[in-house]
Amino acid sequence: MKQSIFTIIENRPLSPKASRMRLQGDVSAITGPGQFVDLALDGFFLRRPFSVCDADSNSFTILYERAGQGTEAMTALPVGSKLDVLTGLGNTFDRTEAGDHPLLIAGGSGASPLYWLARLLRAEGKNVTVILGFSSKEEVFYEEEFRALGCEVLVTTEDGSYGIPGFVTAAMDRPCSYFYVCGSKLMLREVCRRAETSGQLSMAQRLGCGFGVCMGCTCQTVSGGKRLCKDGPVLRKEEVLWDD
Template sequence: MNTMDNILIIKTNELVAKDTYKLVLKGDIKEIKNPGQFANLSLNNPEFYLRRPLSISDYNKDELVFYYKTFGEGTKYLSTFKKDDTIDVLYPLGNGFTIKKENEHQLLIGGGVGVPPLYNLAKELIKNHIKPKVILGFNTKDEIFLEKEFRALGLEVVITTMDGSDGFKGNVVDYIKENDLDKLYYYACGPKKMLDALVKTSEFGQLSFESRMGCGFGACMGCTCKTKTSKKRICKEGPVLDGSEVVVDE
């Protein structure tokens, strides 16, 4: 896999849910190999020196699709970019998900801004004759995004919200436990707290971790995490790790 540093053109950068934007860039996708890889975006502003890592949600022909939440000043600044603006993007980075064809019944589990990389994964699973059940968790109804897109793929989608404003009241792990789904193979992405709770319930899956990063390609060691076997870099050996090697924060 070759990593490319390209100046890409913004096709759209629009608000799709509370504090959540969909960013579509025109670019070369030939080096993207697996769902779950990510890109590092430069904001071309001395106030925001470090690049912003964003999971690749989808790609087709000459477009890359991302979703991001305006957590801090950097992503708020990114939300001001307009159509036809250019942006410096380093991609594809990291190791993505590995499709497990031997498991017929599978789950896609996403929490908040961890939902995006699961969309392209869903399309790849369908190509391999696997129709996963999709469980998406949000804090409240206003934050829900990508639900319609998953349903358009013909998949069963369950929404959970912490305040009960839509779907199941509680988080994704609560839903899994209450519906006896903890024996199914899963692919998950979301906040560390969610992933830890999921691993405590079942190690039978793959988890994509979010982390602050310096370089994005393993040189600075800034995103190193401890696993049961060794220390691994989220940007290089990750962001996807097997559930059996994840060390849970107590």
């Protein structure tokens, strides 16, 4: 983990709800897809956590959706603004079990950590299918970006205005050696129930510190309590205990 000051070099809308932000600074603590960063915002006590969408030698990207006052305020930050960021938080997706044809499933900004994962899996020569789920056609983003990586991309919309009608599970009939999923808790649960293979999920939760000390995000697993910010956010399907 590292705390340092980053400069916003891009902050632009991708859809009515979603935006992309790129920040430049010391990225040495960021080691792989699945990890997250924690941004300090003026006027808000707690930091805001976001999965890293991609990183290079001196910057990283996040995709975020306006979900409350914090993310609303983020959309107004101009290029050149400085942000205090904790980087290198949480664990990473394990690619060793991906097999030849991994399936990546995202709900909305859940696409963020899966983009970097898809890029690495493609570089390893895997056939990657990506399912991107949105509520409607105008909310769709990152379809072309995943396609540009050489992934097969399926889009689902809940209202049927674009792509396959329904939830992401409506597109889960593809050949699949393993799956990776990031989205709402309800979506994670449904995907895990439908999936016939093993897989990994990135679990979002309200965090306190983001680095494992406050116990604000501990969830029960078959292997005991796990701090989602430190022992997660990536969990294996087999270890999750769903509430119901």
